[in-house]
Amino acid sequence: MGARGARSQASAPAGTRPLRVALLVAGKDLRQRLRDRSALVIAFVAPFLLASIIGLALRSDFAFRATYAVADADRGPAAAAFTDGVLGGPGLRDLVTVRPVDPDQARALVDRGEADAAFLLPAGLSASVQQGRPATVTVLESGENPIAGQVARSLAETYAAELAATRLAVATALDASGRAPTQAEARRLGERAAAGRLPVQLVEGRVGDRAIEPANYFGPSMAIFFLFFTVSFGARSILSERRQGTLRRLLATAAPPGAVLAGKALASFVLGTSSVLVMWLATTLVFGADWGDPLAVVALTVSSVVSAIGITALVVTLARTDEQADGYSSLVVFTLALLGGNFVYLAQLPGVLQRASLLTPNGWALRGFVDLVADGGGLGTVAVPVAVTTAVGLVTGGLAVLRARRMVAA
Amino acid sequence: METEPVLRCSDLRKRFKERLAVDGVGFEVGPGETYGLLGPNGAGKTTTISMICGLLRRDGGEVTVAGASLDRDPGRVKAAIGYVPQDVALYPDLSGLENLRFWGRMYGLAGRDLVERVEGTLEVVGLTERAGDKVADYSGGMQRRLNIAAGLLHRPRLLVLDEPTAGVDPQSRNAILGNVEALGGQGVAVLYTTHYMEEAERLCDRVGIIDQGRLIAEGTRRELVATVGERDRIELAATGDLAGLAGVAAGMDGVDEASVVAGGVHLVAKDGRRLLPRLLEAAEHAGAEVTSVELVEPDLEAVFLHLTGKALRD
Numbered sequence: 001m002g003a004r005g006a007r008s009q010a011s012a013p014a015g016t017r018p019l020r021v022a023l024l025v026a027g028k029d030l031r032q033r034l035r036d037r038s039a040l041v042i043a044f045v046a047p048f049l050l051a052s053i054i055g056l057a058l059r060s061d062f063a064f065r066a067t068y069a070v071a072d073a074d075r076g077p078a079a080a081a082f083t084d085g086v087l088g089g090p091g092l093r094d095l096v097t098v099r100p101v102d103p104d105q106a107r108a109l110v111d112r113g114e115a116d117a118a119f120l121l122p123a124g125l126s127a128s129v130q131q132g133r134p135a136t137v138t139v140l141e142s143g144e145n146p147i148a149g150q151v152a153r154s155l156a157e158t159y160a161a162e163l164a165a166t167r168l169a170v171a172t173a174l175d176a177s178g179r180a181p182t183q184a185e186a187r188r189l190g191e192r193a194a195a196g197r198l199p200v201q202l203v204e205g206r207v208g209d210r211a212i213e214p215a216n217y218f219g220p221s222m223a224i225f226f227l228f229f230t231v232s233f234g235a236r237s238i239l240s241e242r243r244q245g246t247l248r249r250l251l252a253t254a255a256p257p258g259a260v261l262a263g264k265a266l267a268s269f270v271l272g273t274s275s276v277l278v279m280w281l282a283t284t285l286v287f288g289a290d291w292g293d294p295l296a297v298v299a300l301t302v303s304s305v306v307s308a309i310g311i312t313a314l315v316v317t318l319a320r321t322d323e324q325a326d327g328y329s330s331l332v333v334f335t336l337a338l339l340g341g342n343f344v345y346l347a348q349l350p351g352v353l354q355r356a357s358l359l360t361p362n363g364w365a366l367r368g369f370v371d372l373v374a375d376g377g378g379l380g381t382v383a384v385p386v387a388v389t390t391a392v393g394l395v396t397g398g399l400a401v402l403r404a405r406r407m408v409a410a
Numbered sequence: 411m412e413t414e415p416v417l418r419c420s421d422l423r424k425r426f427k428e429r430l431a432v433d434g435v436g437f438e439v440g441p442g443e444t445y446g447l448l449g450p451n452g453a454g455k456t457t458t459i460s461m462i463c464g465l466l467r468r469d470g471g472e473v474t475v476a477g478a479s480l481d482r483d484p485g486r487v488k489a490a491i492g493y494v495p496q497d498v499a500l501y502p503d504l505s506g507l508e509n510l511r512f513w514g515r516m517y518g519l520a521g522r523d524l525v526e527r528v529e530g531t532l533e534v535v536g537l538t539e540r541a542g543d544k545v546a547d548y549s550g551g552m553q554r555r556l557n558i559a560a561g562l563l564h565r566p567r568l569l570v571l572d573e574p575t576a577g578v579d580p581q582s583r584n585a586i587l588g589n590v591e592a593l594g595g596q597g598v599a600v601l602y603t604t605h606y607m608e609e610a611e612r613l614c615d616r617v618g619i620i621d622q623g624r625l626i627a628e629g630t631r632r633e634l635v636a637t638v639g640e641r642d643r644i645e646l647a648a649t650g651d652l653a654g655l656a657g658v659a660a661g662m663d664g665v666d667e668a669s670v671v672a673g674g675v676h677l678v679a680k681d682g683r684r685l686l687p688r689l690l691e692a693a694e695h696a697g698a699e700v701t702s703v704e705l706v707e708p709d710l711e712a713v714f715l716h717l718t719g720k721a722l723r724d
Contacts, residue, residue, distance in 0.1 A: 021516070028501070028512050035503050245499030249560070252463050252495075253516040254488035 018259035025250075025263025026270070029237060033271055043230040043275040048282050051222035054214065054343075066148035067097040069106040069118035069140075076126025082119070082137075082159055092155075110140045116148030117141050119156060129163060213373075215289035217345060220300075220369040223279035224362055225342040227308045228333040230275045234268030234309065235316035236325050238404060243322065261404050265309055265397070272305040292372025296382045300368045303389040307361035310397030311336075317403035336360045346370060361389045414477070415440050416490075416568045416599035417462065422471035424457050424623075431457045433623040436471070439568065444590065444600040446614030448607065448710060450720075454623040455603040456496065459570050462601070463493050476567040489517065492566030496573045498553040499560075502546035506537055506556050509545055510563060517564035527563050535559045535589060551582025558589060568599045575609065587613060607710045617710060621718050635708045638716040641666060642682030643706040644689065647674040650698040658692045682707070 033039045068087060072079045087098050099115060106118035120138035128135035139156045141149030238261075241247035250260055280297060283289035291297045315332050319325035336342075340362025341349060349357065357363030368385030375381055420436035432454045439445040447455045460466035462473050464484050472479070478486040500509045510528045519527055532538045535555040545553060558574060571590065575583045590613055593600055604610055610617050611631055618628040627634055648655060652670045659677055660668040664685055667678040675698075679685050682705045693700045706712060715721060 024512065024515050028504075031508070032501065032503055244502075245495050245497045246501060248465055249493065249495055249499040249513075250516065252465055252488060252491070252493040253513070254464075254485045255516060 018256050018262070021255045021259035022263040022266055025255075025260050026266040029234065029264055029267035030270060032237075033233060033267065039230070039233060039271075042226055043271055044278050047222040047226040047275065047279050048286075050226075051215070051218040051279070051283060052287075054218045054222070056214075065095055065097075066116045066151060067099060067114070068148075068152060069099045069101045069109045069115040070121065071101055071103040071106040071118065072121045073103065073123040074121045074125035076124075078126035078129040078163070079121045082121065086155060086159055107140060110142045113142055115142065117152035119152070213287075213289065215283045215287035216291060216373045217366075217370065219279055219283035219287070219289050220276075220291060221342045221366055223276045224304055224308075224340075224365050225333070225337045227272050227275060227304060228312055228336070229329070231268040231272040231305065231309045232312035232316060232325075232329045232333075233271075234264040235313035235400065235404070236322060236329075237264055238407060239316065239319065239322050239325055242407065257405055258401075261401060265313070268309050269305055272308060273301060276301045276305065290373065291369060292376065293378040293381075296372050296377070296379050297369075299379060299386050300365055300372075300382050300389075303386040303393065304361065304365040306393030306397070307365075307389040308393070310393035310395065310400060311361065313400035313404065314396040317400050317407060336362050339363065341366050361392045364388045364392075413440065416476055417445075417601060418472075418474045419458075419462055420472050422458060422461050422473070423469045424454075424461060424466065425469055431623050432461070434471075435618075435620065435623070435625045437618050437625065437628060439599045439601055441567075441599055442594055442597045443615045444594045444602055444613050446610040446617040447601065447603040447620055448605070448610045448614075448617050448714070449603075449620035450605055453605075453620045455605075455620055456572055457623075458620070459493075459572055459601060459603060463491055463570055464488055465493075489564070490567040492561035492564065492569040494558050494561040494569065494571045494574055496576060498550075498557045500545050500553065500556060503544060505542050505544055506532070506548070507541040509556065510541075510560060513560040514563040519564060527565075531559045531563050534562070534592075536585065549582075550577065551579055551585070554578050554582055554586060555589070558586060562593075566598065568601065569593060570601045572603050573605070574602075575604070575606065607714070610710055619710070619714055619717060621714075626717050627713065631710065634710060634713045638708050638712055639666075641678050641680055641708065643712065644677040644679060644682050644685070645674065645704040645706065646677070646689070646693070646700050647702040647704075648693060648698045648700045651696055652698060654696040655693050655698040658696045659689060662688065662692065 033043075070083050070087065072083060083098060083100075086092070087096050099109065101109060101118075103120055106115070106120060109115035110118050118140040120140065122136060122138075125135045125137070127133075137156050137160065139149075139153050141152060238247065241250070247260075251257065277298075280289075280291055280301075284291070311332065312329055315328045316325045319328050339353065339356050340360035341354075341357050342362055346354060346357060346363070346366055357366075364385040368382040368389075371377065371381050371385075415438035417437075417439040419438075422432050422435045423430075424432040435454070435458050437445065447458065449455050457466065461468045461471070462475075462480075464473075464480055464487060472481075473487070474480070475487045476490040478490065480487045501512070504512070507528065510531060511524065514524045514528055529538070532541050535558060537552060537556055537559070540548065540552065545556065548556065554574060558571070561569060561571075574590075575586050578586065587609065590600060590602065594613075594615070600613075602609075602613060614631075616628065616630055617634060618625050619634070620626070627637065646655070652675055656668040656670050656675045659665055659675065662685070664681060665677055665679045667676075669676050677689075686703065686705065690700055690703075711721065
């Protein structure tokens with residue numbers, strides 16, 4: 001009976017063995033990619049350029065500078081602890097210019113934009129602190145530099161909180177002797193408060209023990225973002241080959257459909273992995289970036305490439321035309337990038353979005369890269385991100401293969 | 411000398427939803443023979459060869475190529491076939507040479523064998539000089555020739571060409587037809603689909619006429635023409651007494667049929683060329699003025715018209 005599947009494979013001539021076919025198709029696809037200038041730009045140039053631009057932009061943000069007017073009507077130890085210890089302390093000394101003024105001048109300076117914020121320290125502040133009575137420090141913020149204003153408010157709030165906590169601790173200790181804190185104890189209290197950490201971790205993107213430099217974050221981040229575009233050509237080329245008739249011709253040569261698909265995936269894998277590794281090398285050489293333990297970086301790279309291939313392949317197989325595939329791919333890639341933290345530090349995202357980032361392979365991969373830098377770990381540090389991204393790639397890739405086989409058969 | 415058919419297919423059937431695209435088609439092609447599948451667009455030609463090449467699942471029927479069954483040994487069958495699709499199926503961003511090397515490797519060629527076959531095939535299709543150019547920079551005719559070359563590289567026992575001259579300029583068409591003619595002499599079995607009657611008449615040793623998914627006639631050109639009685643058709647455009655002209659013509663020796671049509675009279679007759687002078691004289695006597703004459707000698711077009719009641723390119 002002859003009514004059978006067109007592609008059942010009882011035996012294959014030597015030239016159509018699956019591995020050989022896959023290698024031939026991969027070689028041909030790579031040759032085509034390397035001739036396509038836009039593909040090279042997406043794979044190797046654009047990630048580096050964008051990471052550089054974002055990195056440089058953030059570096060300018062890091063050079064935080066602010067001018068704060070301080071109207072000190074107290075002239076006591078608590079006020080001195082704030083102006084000398086906090087604003088003039090080692091953390092902010094180089095970043096903040098303090099202009100001592102009277103209250104009216106403070107308001108005028110902020111209004112004219114000559115000061116980014118003003119602190120109004122009321123008369124009797126130190127006495128109130130010593131006696132445990134409430135006191136109010138007023139912060140005037142300029143609308144022209146909201147970040148400096150937020151920092152000013154945070155400094156004041158942190159100072160107040162530290163004062164309260166420390167005063168409570170001292171008061172508790174002194175309760176046993178039944179006496180009030182002395183002037184010297186109040187000064188030490190202020191100094192301790194001033195030694196409190198500044199609330200700038202989020203702005204610096206500091207996670208873990210080591211700071212995440214822009215190149216260390218946006219290098220992998222942009223590499224992963226563009227990786228999705230880089231590897232999507234593999235799946236899209238099935239549509240192209242179907243349109244131009246070469247897919248039909250390929251199948252007429254007795255090439256097993258699975259081997260053709262494997263060849264396309266292999267080409268995507270080689271190009272995607274090369275793209276990330278070149279980005280790693282470039283950011284290391286040019287910006288002195290440190291992505292972390294090399295073995296762990298390679299593992300994360302491979303798993304990220306697998307997930308990118310799987311997702312883009314699944315998305316493309318849902319399309320009927322090249323144009324549809326481009327549209328679907330762009331939508332999915334940008335959504336994943338926005339949710340996954342490719343454009344902003346994961347730590348700067350609101351809590352909900354930080355949790356949502358874990359729904360994306362980008363988010364997991366970035367978490368892995370950030371952990372590598374912040375914690376300085378190895379393969380063990382990235383085990384979960386590698387497992388999750390690989391699983392995402394295998395599941396979506398499996399579904400894509402099922403759909404692609406139907407496309408090929410059609 | 412080998413006489414076993416290279417291609418043997420029987421009772422091929424394929425249905426697309428409600429439409430029966432191929433209904434019981436079967437034929438054989440021997441070594442060195444060029445077999446034409448002639449039929450209008452949508453007749454089922456491409457569906458038939460797609461099933462033969464293993465590119466489309468059959469609903470029924472058997473295919474054997476070079477002694478191998480497509481069901482039992484599809485790899486051997488496909489390796490024995492050189493498939494040349496209707497549209498140019500090449501990689502436009504690769505050169506002609508790179509395309510041929512790729513397709514040669516896909517058919518299992520390698521090393522010196524591959525190099526020699528590629529060089530030889532480029533020479534056959536006249537593209538040696540342009541081998542290093544991107545296919546995108548080739549003319550339409552050159553792309554068609556390279557398209558055929560890609561199907562010839564592995565020296566197939568059966569070459570399947572699906573309307574290879576569609577949309578090609580006359581010069582390139584002649585070159586392509588010349589290449590196909592030469593193949594027959596080399597012992598390659600050729601299955602050639604076309605809706606151009608002239609191509610089928612020029613190239614094919616035997617022709618199968620296919621319409622609405624069915625093979626309605628098959629044979630050599632002489633055998634097929636014989637089915638319409640080897641009679642000529644004479645189409646007279648005329649004014650005046652057309653009925654009178656038809657009546658006079660019907661009574662003439664050698665005229666089998668005469669009928670009035672809009673704007674003239676159509677005749678079926680033996681040896682129309684010799685009949686024409688007498689016919690024009692009779693028209694004058696009958697009171698009709700003949701404004702043009704068209705003599706249609708029997709050909710495959712006439713056979714198709716006779717068998718289906720419609721023209722090949724309707």
